[in-house]
Amino acid sequence: MYRYDDFDHEFVRSRAAQFRDQVSRRLSGDLTEDQFRPLRLQNGLYLQLHGYMLRVAIPYGVVSSSQLRALADIARRYDRGYGHFTTRQNIQFNWVTLTDTPDILDRLAEVEMHAVQTSGNCIRNVTSDPLAGVAADEIEDPRIWAEALRQWSSVHPEFLFLPRKFKIAITGAAEDRAAILFHDIGLRIVKGKGGATGFAVYVGGGQGRTPYVAQLLRGFLERRHLLSYLEAVMRVYNLHGRRDNLYKARIKILVNALGIDEFARQVEAEWQSIDREALDLPDAEVERITPHFALPPLLRRPATDGAIARRRARDADFDRFVRNNTAPHRIPGYRIVTVALKTPGQVPGDATADQMDALADIAERYSHAEARVTYVQNIVLPHVALADLADLYDRLVADGLASANAGLITDIIACPGLDYCNLANARAIPVAQAIARRFDDPDRAAEIGALRLNISGCINACGHHHSGNIGILGVDKKGTEHYQITLGGSPGDDAEVGTIVGPSFAAEDVPDAIEAIIATYLEQRDSAGESFLEFYRRVGTGPFKARLYGSRSDNAPTRSRVLETTIGG
Amino acid sequence: MTLLFRTGTIAGARPRSLDAGSQTNASRAVLPLAEWLARAEDGSGAHETTGVVIDADTKPADLATLSDAPLIVVRLAKFTDGRAYSIARIMRETHGYTGELRVTGDVLLDQIALLQRAGFDSFEIAHLPTIDALARGHLPSIASCYQDLPHMPPAIRPTLRRAARSATANHSNERRP
């Protein structure tokens, strides 16, 4: 993984010192809250319902054992003993104080971490495929370019006061595991004519109140021109994005107002006018970064293992774990293991300090001291020898981390919602917990199969409800928490925004509604091979509507709700 | 009270003077964009001795016509309006503007170093805590940066330096240890 050189160290230390000075000027009154707000947001510090929240970047999701231990230390010393992994490969501490924050940033700097631009109207933490560098379906490792983008976007003076926040995601694999089409800019490494790799550039995706799937801006961009091209895109957005209306300020609105062709023309004109050679990443820097992402020295291990096979045959839980939570590694004899932070009843994405320490130890013992965080709020151990799987699993069981539901209905994404967030309409965490408990029979979850269920506490969509196969959105209905359900969203290559199925439900009725949706699917699918999403794409919302809102059945919501006419309240 | 804080020539990465204004530009007439453009067209050459003041929403096509002005003043209605930064880079890097580039309006201490890196070299400041801090010699910034822009703090990783720019930009060498 990438290691800081003296220059990077100097940068993060200097940044932390700068923020310490800003905090002291805020406390002395030299800075008003209005003047201070953008500065603290650019250092990841939010003001939430109960106080400050600090969002720490885990750039493109890669984290080492020593970094996990530092995060555990911060959780214990400055928070209430836990942290929350977010949908953008960050970790949030929900109970920090303003005056402690500079010390926390110093502590992070010691382990090559920071909170630079995890918030604010600037280029946010760049996200990527959590399986980068190890996935069997990879064309090229995206982390080299993700790291280049991390550096380029960090305190880039031109792009710190954009019209609105700006999110970039990059993938180098055949399957999109980074939801790049729901980002302001999505980058996909592709092979061009002649076999050289470059980028397909997508623009204008996003969730929020106006969800859009990103559109193709440029089918092939030579690798070496990435930075100059992005400068051109950012400049067009910075100059022409709307600044008069918070809700219309994202680049997706500009792209749709101009049309993708006119937007592309303006970007091209800007790109032609700037000095590309001066702005592109020098080859020497690419060569410096690249070796950081070489595979660790993986000893030859057997590609099949009799003991593992026998354990699978006699231990259904272990078998389920191997089936759901492991994936093929580039190197035979190794597996990629997902640790799902989704034990039914748990807060999705939360990890206690003890669990972070345990993960640090486990990663050190079994995965070359490296882990990844995923946008579905799980942890990935990228280099686990097949022969070590049973030992690893037993260790995870002992630490309460062996939930074998990766990719299933209980592997829920949920934002913090009304329990923490001052923008929320409704709670997300208890709804996630209730659904996870309802479906906690592993055989039943296996029968349902692959399913992405996402929950957001408000239309800002931090819980990615738009891209959930089943999406749940908290809405405010005459002062009560209600939940609107969408169906058919997809985060991947076939990205799609979900469709609202009908009137919203009260919190206590949501598990029943999900039950009705699942029953509809299980009863009517072609075969066990037809996934929920495939089924939905074949039949649309009709059968679900009939079940949810039609003539009374055991699963139908109460009549008063059926009669409500305003969708979403 | 307002203060004109200057960083000297565009080559200077560090503030050099804190005074009542540039000798040449402090008392120079400054016209709104439309009037300045009218002068530029009257053939008298008067626009070459007259400054121009523009807003952050000035059209890129108009920016292209301003290179002859000895002084361009960009009005910043709100410190969060990031367009001023793009305007500065377009003037300096795309149009090769070498005159004084001043920012006025909601100019605050924490943005000065960023505005400098974008290409501004003078700052008209009305915010008292900012004036006090500058008087104390306190100009917060980050000692190092990842973008090899022509106006920058001294520290950049050697492999991030652009060979092309170093070879062509004569003002860049002295600032790079």
Ligand code: SF4
């Ligand atoms: S979706 Fe809404 S409630 Fe949830 S974290 Fe985002 S802003 Fe808060």
